[in-house]
Amino acid sequence: GENVEQHPSTLSVQEGDSAVIKCTYSDSASNYFPWYKQELGKRPQLIIDIRSNVGEKKDQRIAVTLNKTAKHFSLHITETQPEDSAVYFCAACSGNQFYFGTGTSLTVIP
Amino acid sequence: EAQVTQNPRYLITVTGKKLTVTCSQNMNHEYMSWYRQDPGLGLRQIYYSMNVEVTDKGDVPEGYKVSRKEKRNFPLILESPSPNQTSLYFCASSLWGSSYNEQFFGPGTRLTVL
Numbered sequence: 001g002e003n004v005e006q007h008p009s010t011l012s013v014q015e016g017d018s019a020v021i022k023c024t025y026s027d028s029a030s031n032y033f034p035w036y037k038q039e040l041g042k043r044p045q046l047i048i049d050i051r052s053n054v055g056e057k058k059d060q061r062i063a064v065t066l067n068k069t070a071k072h073f074s075l076h077i078t079e080t081q082p083e084d085s086a087v088y089f090c091a092a093c094s095g096n097q098f099y100f101g102t103g104t105s106l107t108v109i110p
Numbered sequence: 111e112a113q114v115t116q117n118p119r120y121l122i123t124v125t126g127k128k129l130t131v132t133c134s135q136n137m138n139h140e141y142m143s144w145y146r147q148d149p150g151l152g153l154r155q156i157y158y159s160m161n162v163e164v165t166d167k168g169d170v171p172e173g174y175k176v177s178r179k180e181k182r183n184f185p186l187i188l189e190s191p192s193p194n195q196t197s198l199y200f201c202a203s204s205l206w207g208s209s210y211n212e213q214f215f216g217p218g219t220r221l222t223v224l
Contacts, residue, residue, distance in 0.1 A: 001169060006152075032210040043200060043215040044153070051210070089152055093210060096160060097168055098143070100153040 002027040002094045006101025013080050014109050021104045023090035024072045032093040033066060033073045038103075039086045047088075048075070080108045112137045114216035116201050122222045123191055131186045131219050133201030141206035142184040143168070143213070144176065146197040153200065159184055160206060191223040 003026040013019050023033075031052035036044035050057045050064045050073065057064050061080075066073040077084055085108045090101040114135045123129055135142065143158040145168075155168030159178040173195055175187040184203075188195060201216040 034210075034213070043217055045215070046212045049210070049212070091153075096141070096158060096166070096206075098153075098155050098158075098213075099169065100145075100155075102150060102152040 002030055002092055002097070002099040004090060004092050004099045004101045006090050006104060008104060009102065010105045010107075012107045012109060015080060015082060017080055019075075019077045019080055019084070019106055019108075021075045021088055021090070021106070022072060023074070023092075023101050024070075025092040025099070026071065027092070027094045028068075028071065030092040030094040030099075033064070034091050034093075035064060035075050036089045036091065036100075037086045038089065044089060077106075080106075082108050082110050084108050112214075114201055114203055114214050116199075116216040116219050118219060119217060120220050122224065124224050125192055126190050128187070128189050129191060129221075130188075131199060131201075131221070133184045133186065133216060134182050135203040135214070136182065137203065137205075137214070138181065139203035139205055139214075140181070141211075141213075142178065142201065142203045144174070144184070144186045145200045145202065146170065146195075147200060147218075148197050156186070156199075191221075193223050195221065196223045197221060 034049035038044045063076040144156040145153040157176040159165045199219045202213040204213040205211040
């Protein structure tokens, strides 16, 4: 089956700086890559996603890039704010099945 | 209000006592799924369903059962719970047509098996 690895596991940035979280996947058949944000004690919520026929997608301060050849995708958050502090999960969908990374705990220091 | 609901939200039980966690969505979504979340392991898919009467195993199906008799409901059944099934469980649903769509997660069920 698919194997998704996510790095780093923890990340601290100063408010206003950028944050980058990276994921790799193993199954070349994976074709959908969502990113979820989970605040403490809350449910995961989709923040951005990308399909395999697209190399980059941006939504305000959040962007995702996908390199199918290298089998990796990344989340970029610019101008970070304290409310961006949360755990972020990447995922890959192969067939109809979802595989999640182990999460990145992002702390934005005011 | 469009939502995914789960019940119960918290459950403490003992080894071997059968239990069911219910999941319901009111968005007419075809795809429904169960995940468990454990520290350091992220979310792992247990079972998923593409539509009524269509269910498939996810990555960690052992010890679990599901059914999809109605489009809106997707209960998770633990027939003989064991302590290693202590976890936070999430149900999720999404539209499923020619392309993937956002999964909406329920509020979670925290299960403790003693």
